């Protein structure tokens with residue numbers, strides 16, 4: 001029986017909806033742990049230290065990388081982002097699944113790490129580039145020049161979609177959330193974890209092991 005937690009990676013061009021989907025997945029399964037990244041980006045209105053990100057200056061970030069504290073890190077849109085290693089390893093040992101919101105560079109690095117065999121990766125596509133831009137504008141979180149830069153990088157991010165295990169076109173948020181739940185349930189079952197089958201599966205396993 002697999003005891004280690006899964007590493008569930010969500011990537012997409014900025015604005016396709018991965019943070020929204022991550023929140024919905026965690027509402028559905030509160031046992032999921034969200035990997036809080038460190039970043040040198042300035043906080044957006046309403047973003048909370050330790051909840052959305054660990055906000056660090058470039059020197060603090062550099063020291064974290066130098067000291068091997070990051071599982072992966074990358075420069076994205078002119079800022080540095082990285083995944084603190086220790087909480088991920090602790091969750092895995094505890095058999096707890098972790099959800100990552102990282103770009104394609106982070107996805108590649110986590111897959112290539114010693115933890116790579118535990119990865120399930122999902123790429124979220126927008127229905128179109130026009131809808132992607134509409135969402136970035138409607139979010140009202142970034143200045144027009146920031147939105148323009150993110151749109152300019154979107155094709156580059158999208159070009160990595162085929163590296164992922166699954167692709168979700170996030171048109172309807174309810175349908176996308178259901179797709180994510182299905183993927184997670186199937187991946188847990190595939191790894192021998194009991195998902196919602198409770199006493200029946202336990203009885204079968206006892207019989208098999210008798």
Ligand SMILES: Nc1ncnc2c1ncn2[C@@H]1O[C@H](COP(=O)(O)OP(=O)(O)OP(=O)(O)O)[C@@H](O)[C@H]1O
Nearest residue numbers: 012014015016017018019020135139170171172173
């Ligand atoms: N299926 C959808 N239909 C319409 N709007 C959506 C859908 N999914 C997400 N949104 C909206 O699009 C905006 C961008 O979503 P979100 O912030 O989740 O994107 P993201 O991929 O996490 O972006 P970033 O990489 O910049 O953090 C939000 O305002 C969100 O409410």
Ligand SMILES: Nc1nc2c(ncn2[C@@H]2O[C@H](COP(=O)(O)O)[C@@H](O)[C@H]2O)c(=O)[nH]1
Nearest residue numbers: 037073074076081082083101102103105106
């Ligand atoms: N490689 C990593 N990418 C990360 C990490 N945390 C977030 N991200 C990605 O950065 C962009 C921009 O995020 P935003 O919050 O400024 O909109 C987005 O694609 C994220 O997925 C990380 O730890 N490593």
